[in-house]
Amino acid sequence: xxxxxxxxxxxxxxxxxxxxxxxxxxxxxxxxxxxxxxxxxxxxxxxxxxxxxxxxxxxxxxxxxxxxxxxxxxxxxxxxxxxxxxxxxxxxxxxxxxxxxxxxxxxxxxxxxxxxxxxxxxxxxxxxxxxxxxxxxxxxxxxxxxxxxxxxxxxxxxxxxxxxxxxxxxxxxxxxxxxxxxxxxxxxxxxxxxxxxxxxxxxxxxxxxxxxxxxxxxxxxxxxxxxxxxxxxxxxxxxxxxxxxxxxxxxxxxxxxxxxxxxxxxxxxxxxxxxxxxxxxxxxxxxxxxxxxxxxxxxxxxxxxxxxxxxxxxxxxxxxxxxxxxxxxxxxxxxxxxxxxxxxxxxxxxxxxxxxxxxxxxxxxxxxxxxxxxxxxxxxxxxxxxxxxxxxxxxxxxxxxxxxxxxxxxxxxxxxxxxxxxxxxxxxxxxxxxxxxxxxxxxxxxxxxxxxxxxxxxxxxxxxxxxxxxxxxxxxxxxxxxxxxxxxxxxxxxxxxxxxxxxxxxxxxxxxxxxxxxxxxxxxxxxxxxxxxxxxxxxxxxxxxxxxxxxxxxxxxxxxxxxxxxxxxxxxxxxxxx
Numbered sequence: 001x002x003x004x005x006x007x008x009x010x011x012x013x014x015x016x017x018x019x020x021x022x023x024x025x026x027x028x029x030x031x032x033x034x035x036x037x038x039x040x041x042x043x044x045x046x047x048x049x050x051x052x053x054x055x056x057x058x059x060x061x062x063x064x065x066x067x068x069x070x071x072x073x074x075x076x077x078x079x080x081x082x083x084x085x086x087x088x089x090x091x092x093x094x095x096x097x098x099x100x101x102x103x104x105x106x107x108x109x110x111x112x113x114x115x116x117x118x119x120x121x122x123x124x125x126x127x128x129x130x131x132x133x134x135x136x137x138x139x140x141x142x143x144x145x146x147x148x149x150x151x152x153x154x155x156x157x158x159x160x161x162x163x164x165x166x167x168x169x170x171x172x173x174x175x176x177x178x179x180x181x182x183x184x185x186x187x188x189x190x191x192x193x194x195x196x197x198x199x200x201x202x203x204x205x206x207x208x209x210x211x212x213x214x215x216x217x218x219x220x221x222x223x224x225x226x227x228x229x230x231x232x233x234x235x236x237x238x239x240x241x242x243x244x245x246x247x248x249x250x251x252x253x254x255x256x257x258x259x260x261x262x263x264x265x266x267x268x269x270x271x272x273x274x275x276x277x278x279x280x281x282x283x284x285x286x287x288x289x290x291x292x293x294x295x296x297x298x299x300x301x302x303x304x305x306x307x308x309x310x311x312x313x314x315x316x317x318x319x320x321x322x323x324x325x326x327x328x329x330x331x332x333x334x335x336x337x338x339x340x341x342x343x344x345x346x347x348x349x350x351x352x353x354x355x356x357x358x359x360x361x362x363x364x365x366x367x368x369x370x371x372x373x374x375x376x377x378x379x380x381x382x383x384x385x386x387x388x389x390x391x392x393x394x395x396x397x398x399x400x401x402x403x404x405x406x407x408x409x410x411x412x413x414x415x416x417x418x419x420x421x422x423x424x425x426x427x428x429x430x431x432x433x434x435x436x437x438x439x440x441x442x443x444x445x446x447x448x449x450x451x452x453x454x455x456x457x458x459x460x461x462x463x464x465x466x467x468x469x470x471x472x473x474x475x476x477x478x479x480x481x482x483x484x485x486x487x488x489x490x491x492x493x494x495x496x497x498x499x500x501x502x503x504x505x506x507x508x509x510x511x512x513x514x515x516x517x518x519x520x521x522x523x524x525x526x527x528x529x530x531x532x533x534x535x536x537x538x539x540x541x542x543x544x545x546x547x548x549x550x551x552x553x554x555x556x557x558x559x560x561x562x563x564x565x566x567x568x569x570x571x572x573x574x575x576x577x578x
């Protein structure tokens with residue numbers, strides 16, 4: 001239907017999909033609707049590795065695991081609106097009959113970001129235009145997990161059971177759209193669980209799953225982990241499968257998106273990553289490097305007596321708010337007390353990375369992610385800001401640039417906004433050349449650290465300048481993503497783990513903090529910060545390694561947990577509700 005009459009199709013699709021979801025939940029067998037039983041709790045208390053061993057030994061049946069986590073997923077959805085496609089019955093219950101019961105993920109329910117293709121279900125990505133067209137077959141990611149068609153030796157034996165919500169456009173640290181509604185944070189429903197993989201973080205934080213898969217182009221698995229208090233790993237490109245998915249920006253390779261694991265616990269993150277890599281995904285997906293799990297790197301890092309950790313205290317754009325700064329300081333101090341070498345580092349300008357990455361990601365002038373919109377279909381608040389600036393006529397954009405830079409004297413904000421526009425092919429090529437030069441600069445810097453001070457194992461920094469943003473907060477905080485976006489541009493491996501919670505007394509802004517005097521990026525972020533309202537929200541830290549160092553980063557994350565627990569500062573997950 002042509003514009004503007006496609007508005008009616010939009011409204012019809014939204015009502016139809018939400019009704020379909022409600023009916024699927026209502027029509028689930030009784031086992032999914034009761035209170036959490038003692039047998040459920042026995043299953044929920046076990047790690048993925050323990051559950052797999054039980055399935056291998058035929059101590060636990062996959063259907064019992066599915067029903068325990070399916071029950072919690074429905075409860076998580078009732079609180080947070082985290083689910084899109086509910087694939088439990090008859091889908092997942094039927095797939096159980098064909099799974100590989102000896103696979104490394106045998107019988108384990110796996111949640112998937114809505115962008116991942118599952119045969120028989122829509123892959124809407126939050127757009128109403130993409131509904132009513134269920135995929136004829138599973139995508140690559142799902143085939144590796146359950147592969148009931150090819151019967152490959154390497155399939156995992158996992159059970160995809162739900163798909164989870166994301167923001168329309170996929171360019172936000174919130175997760176809302178007209179089609180499925182807004183997803184909320186299980187710790188505090190007035191706040192976002194993150195984005196663009198926010199449905200996953202809400203589900204896992206609540207306890208409705210143990211492992212899931214998301215994607216990350218500017219922090220989309222790491223920021224949700226930070227906001228909701230779970231664990232995630234941003235793999236380097238080529239380490240995790242990518243094909244068999246739908247995106248809002250097909251063909252965008254200036255800052256490549258990567259699919260990566262998200263989990264409720266750190267042991268599950270290690271086991272899931274090891275299992276996925278061990279299934280030889282390069283035999284399914286041409287984008288994956290044939291690099292097996294390197295146990296020697298993981299084991300040697302775990303056994304290394306003294307780690308050298310560089311702390312990046314700020315990105316030079318948005319200083320961490322008190323809660324995030326305290327989390328970073330707490331981990332740094334614990335590592336130092338445990339005998340590790342902890343030093344402050346000043347790598348090549350993260351500010352330049354933010355400017356360059358923002359221009360690269362939006363170099364089409366936002367046309368691609370806007371193309372599927374129907375009349376009056378609402379955009380994400382942050383993405384709407386991007387598309388507004390990208391659409392400004394050139395004279396007006398230049399006048400705004402001059403006013404911001406010379407009248408308001410905010411050169412950073414002026415340069416960033418001016419870069420969000422449609423770029424010509426020569427401009428695009430020039431930006432890619434600058435990206436590669438910047439990556440080379442970082443490589444040389446890290447090598448220099450090694451020559452001068454000895455091996456720099458990882459960098460420790462915050463995942464975001466603030467804890468979770470309130471709903472609608474991305475309108476002002478849209479550009480506050482530098483702590484994660486930096487490592488997308490570099491294609492470095494980076495993991496996030498929760499370490500504490502916001503404390504209203506400890507984390508209040510000092511009276512001397514002048515938000516109005518900050519640059520536009522920092523001002524937009526700090527306007528969302530209120531330690532009183534945020535009290536109890538999770539706060540994490542980010543562990544960064546060089547490219548393709550997944551094993552090393554995971555091992556260091558485990559070392560961080562060890563030193564924090566030794567000091568009595570272990571992180572407490574949300575308890576499973578009845």
